[in-house]
Each structure stands twice: as C-alpha cells, then as structure tokens.
Amino acid sequence: MTDQKFVNNDFSDVVLNRHSVREFEPNVKISRDELQQMIAETIQAPSACNLQSWHFVVVDTPEGKAKLKEAAMKFNYPQVDTASAIIYLAGDTESHLVYRDVWNQAVAEGRITPEKRDEIFSSFLPLYENATPEFLQMDATIDCSMAAMQLLQVIRAHGYDANAWAGYDPQKMLTALGLDQKRFVPVMAISLGKSAEVPLVSTRYPASDVTEFL
Numbered sequence: 728m729t730d731q732k733f734v735n736n737d738f739s740d741v742v743l744n745r746h747s748v749r750e751f752e753p754n755v756k757i758s759r760d761e762l763q764q765m766i767a768e769t770i771q772a773p774s775a776c777n778l779q780s781w782h783f784v785v786v787d788t789p790e791g792k793a794k795l796k797e798a799a800m801k802f803n804y805p806q807v808d809t810a811s812a813i814i815y816l817a818g819d820t821e822s823h824l825v826y827r828d829v830w831n832q833a834v835a836e837g838r839i840t841p842e843k844r845d846e847i848f849s850s851f852l853p854l855y856e857n858a859t860p861e862f863l864q865m866d867a868t869i870d871c872s873m874a875a876m877q878l879l880q881v882i883r884a885h886g887y888d889a890n891a892w893a894g895y896d897p898q899k900m901l902t903a904l905g906l907d908q909k910r911f912v913p914v915m916a917i918s919l920g921k922s923a924e925v926p927l928v929s930t931r932y933p934a935s936d937v938t939e940f941l
C-alpha cells in the first residue's frame with residue numbers, strides 16, 4: 728500500500744486520454760532518476776507466479792539511439808530521434824533461476840512462513856524448470872506486455888506521453904542492445920517525452936463486437 732501522488736492523478740485522463748505520440752519536444756530531458764522511478768512503478772505490475780520475467784534497456788543518448796535505429800523500421804525514426812528516452816522491454820526466459828530469492832526475502836521480512844515458501848517452490852518451480860523454450864518465451868512475453876501497459880500509464884501519470892512500437896527487426900534489436908538472443912525475447916520499445924503534436928484519436932471496434940458472455 729502506498730499513497731504516492733503522481734503529477735497526473737486523474738485516472739480517467741491517464742487511461743482514456745492516452746494516445747500514441749510519435750513527435751516529442753526534442754530538447755526535453757527526463758532525468759535517469761525519474762526514468763528509474765518510472766520503472767520501479769512499472770514493475771508493480773502482476774506477472775505469472777510473480778516470476779517478473781521482464782528486462783528494461785533505457786536508451787537516452789545519441790549513441791544509444793543510433794544503435795536502436797540499426798534495427799528500427801524507418802517509419803519509427805521520428806519517435807527515436809525526438810523522444811527524451813526509449814525504454815526497450817525484453818522478456819527474460821531465465822527469471823526462474825532467481826525465483827527463490829524473491830520468496831526467501833519474503834520469509835526474511837516475515838511476510839510468509841517458510842512452509843508457505845516451500846509450497847510455492849514445489850508448485851511453481853517444476854513448471855519452469857521443466858518447461859520448453861517456447862513456454863518460457865510465451866510466459867516472458869506475457870509478463871513483459873503487462874509491464875508495457877503499466878509503463879504507458881505510469882508515463883502519463885508522470886505528465887509525459889508515449890508510443891509503443893514493435894516495427895523493427897527483432898533479432899537485430901537484441902544484438903544492437905547487447906542482449907543475449909538465447910535468454911531474452913524481443914517484446915516492444917516505448918518512446919516517451921513531452922508531446923510536440925496533436926495525436927490522432929484512433930477508432931476502436933464496438934466492445935460488443937469483440938465480447939462474448941458465456
């Protein structure tokens with residue numbers, strides 16, 4: 728529980744007035760402390776078995792942006808060139824290797840009993856230790872997508888705007904960012920900064936068209 732206040736605490740504005748922004752004020756810097764704080768808020772997102780299979784690469788230098796552009800499709804260059812930062816989200820298929828730490832800490836802090844921890848280990852760890860690479864990649868992609876949506880909202884709550892983008896060569900992207908291709912799954916990039924455009928308000932299919940009640 729926290730009573731932290733954001734720059735924008737209006738939930739309906741954060742969620743319902745979010746639109747992809749692809750042109751940012753190029754001279755606006757967001758401090759690394761604030762970017763790190765945004766990631767700390769982002770990783771309050773839920774994840775399967777609390778595995779937290781996400782990894783963030785923050786790009787906020789011209790050299791880093793040049794690397795991103797080695798993999799990005801050309802139509803995504805404006806949101807690389809003008810963004811204050813780009814946060815790349817990759818899924819981590821090895822998150823189960825450190826899974827014990829998170830629950831050992833919960834025991835050390837008296838939040839769960841050692842018996843409860845051992846029950847969690849015996850229920851969940853075999854699922855991951857015996858999993859296929861495809862399962863681990865899917866699980867990491869889902870966790871990362873949960874984090875990506877939370878990050879988009881955290882960015883709005885900090886008073887900035889963003890564009891999620893996946894128009895890039897996925898393997899080139901991992902290489903450009905120095906991420907091990909065997910371990911990490913490419914998920915998406917999120918450009919953020921102060922908006923320099925009036926964004927398009929995109930259309931949605933009616934909710935009733937994409938909903939079934941059973």
Ligand SMILES: Cc1cc2nc3c(=O)[nH]c(=O)nc-3n(C[C@H](O)[C@H](O)[C@H](O)COP(=O)(O)O)c2cc1C
Pocket residue numbers: 745746747748749802803890891892893894895915927928929
């Ligand atoms: C996984 C994903 C990939 C996307 N890739 C791109 C992209 O490569 N380039 C881009 O300009 N926008 C990209 N977008 C943004 C979508 O085009 C945008 O979210 C959609 O058109 C709805 O508009 P809105 O964000 O303004 O509501 C992507 C969004 C998501 C969630």
